[in-house]
Amino acid sequence: MKKTVKVLLVLATTLLLASCGKLDFGSDSGTTTSTKSGNYQTTGNNKDSNYQGVIRNGKYPVSKARGLMLQNNNQNGNTFNVRSMESGLTQIATKQFSTDKYDLEDGQLLSTATTRKWLARQKGKFSKSGDTDNALGLNPASNNKTDPTKRNPIYLQQLLEQDFMVSSGNSMNLGGIAIGLGMNSVDYYTKSQYGAQYETKISEADMVAQGKRMASEVVSRLRQMKGVGQNTPIMVGLYRQAEQDSLVGGTYKTYMVSMKGNQIGQWHGVNQQNEVLPLQDNKKGINSSVASDFNNFSAQIRGFFPTLAGVTAQAHYEDGQLAGLKVTVNTQFYGQSEINAFTQYVTTAASKYLPSGVKIEIDIVSVQGMQAFANRDTGEKNFYTHVFDSY
């Protein structure tokens, strides 16, 4: 079986990690709390629940493996997975690395070359001249079978590193690492190049078992890297990717923190689910009352406006409870007062019909782009609304 493993490598030339910036941002940066120590600064922060970003020599240090995602025959390039895997890792990281003490930096340990090796299939052994085969591959070696149920699938699809930095006098030190392993729920493959697409479905149990095996490997490899102490906490989270045609990303299933050496911490379950509303094909949703609230909201605003094209939402559940809704309203507008009126109407309808207390973002878009949006954070009562205007 020939399998083309492609790596999406965008703008590797922009990895300006050690460049010398000439900018001096200063430490008295207005109303936010940017701080500076030596060549390090932070970006300033508007919400306590967010990490500040790290600035080195006046520049933002992008991830070494920036934009890197394993792509098998260009399949499974679902951008929802990419985004939700990243923001999900940051969210889980707050359980270990408090936003007060730690600042977030995109991963600086794993280079593009290393990440590419780890994401590929394991093959051969180390020879005297190094890893010429691909002994470091975290995915299982091919068993040369092509039957969907008999082949060894690609389990690991994406790999993400986030670094958590702590200030120490004039410098910043690595205080912790979080690694996200993006595991396939379905491995899409072809039997020949440009051939038909086949699928190997992967159960959650198999996915978790494989992920735990990989997590042990990852921890022991990271411990040998320069800058990683024996006591630097290393968190590893297992993310289950949504299927390739999904309109919402996947979720993390479990995570652990290695506090020391090659020790593997206790695995904690992450009870999160995503779904797209309205439900299709009489599908039973995660929570029928949320689905019905959304349908009432949608019916309310669809009747209002002659050219309303569609109302959809991504619903996010944590521990069985609705934790967030991202609503997208597509429509066509001919004037500013229509947009203003529609935004007011949508917000009023959202307050009335959608669940209270839950984080809700509503994007109102036309073919010209985003026209307005409304947002209510968790626990808030009122929506913040903004209509994008121009002079």
Next chain:
Amino acid sequence: MKKTVKVLLVLATTLLLASCGKLDFGSDSGTTTSTKSGNYQTTGNNKDSNYQGVIRNGKYPVSKARGLMLQNNNQNGNTFNVRSMESGLTQIATKQFSTDKYDLEDGQLLSTATTRKWLARQKGKFSKSGDTDNALGLNPASNNKTDPTKRNPIYLQQLLEQDFMVSSGNSMNLGGIAIGLGMNSVDYYTKSQYGAQYETKISEADMVAQGKRMASEVVSRLRQMKGVGQNTPIMVGLYRQAEQDSLVGGTYKTYMVSMKGNQIGQWHGVNQQNEVLPLQDNKKGINSSVASDFNNFSAQIRGFFPTLAGVTAQAHYEDGQLAGLKVTVNTQFYGQSEINAFTQYVTTAASKYLPSGVKIEIDIVSVQGMQAFANRDTGEKNFYTHVFDSY
């Protein structure tokens, strides 16, 4: 001289003005102040300084002349003019029609056919069978000349109606009208169909003189329309369009309110200016300190991020003072934490470098669309920021 007058008429079939909606929005609509009387409701309002929109029978009554704009050989279709002329009229209207008492409805008096006639050139007289020529044209008749300085230009390019409604028991009545006359600063024309484009420049004095003549006509014609009382206030504003390649719209120059009959009220000057930053070609800006603040801000954030493509702004001045900035930052992102960090950084830089107290909107966009935005309203100290996420 043959001149093709085209009218942009989009979706005229959607004018569902008298349709019977089945929706009942109720009067207890959450945290906003939507009210209902008879078949009329309002959209609810989130800011006291905005008008509420009117809802009739559960539907939004779009303007009769929705999307109508005179287009001469498809030239001068600058969308900045369309948007700023509309929002500018609403802003000026607040001087006469308070947002407490009046609700805003898109124009319901001027039909598409009427608007099209008024926007065209005057031609001929009424015959027994009606206005078969175009006696109602507000633009001057052609003098059959093609020389830029000798021909009669098209002065009036756009026409906009906004209605201001007052509740009265179980119904809503027309309490006032605002008309915006969009006047050309440059009339773009061709000497033959598909021929080269020529320009007739129009001085502000000529533009205002022509606009005042048209305003008298418009008032006396509106007074004869059904539903318009002899004492219904009619505001007319003269808007000077920006040139076709401008990256910011024009501004209103003067307005008056006719309180009664064909009486023309006192004309009030509107001292507003727009400009695009950074200034090009060593142009002297409206306010050099604003331009220099913007350059410092721009330099600060351009150094930060490896793939930053551009930072521009629309600056809006009222009575010589900066009244608003709309900043657009174009860049490419590879991850959520980059966007978060960049948004924090941009907001910190804006607080430090951009003028305080002034309304500032910052849109952070990539080729995938808007990624984040920050907004500070007039008089506020802190920015509201939002990063568009997905589950």
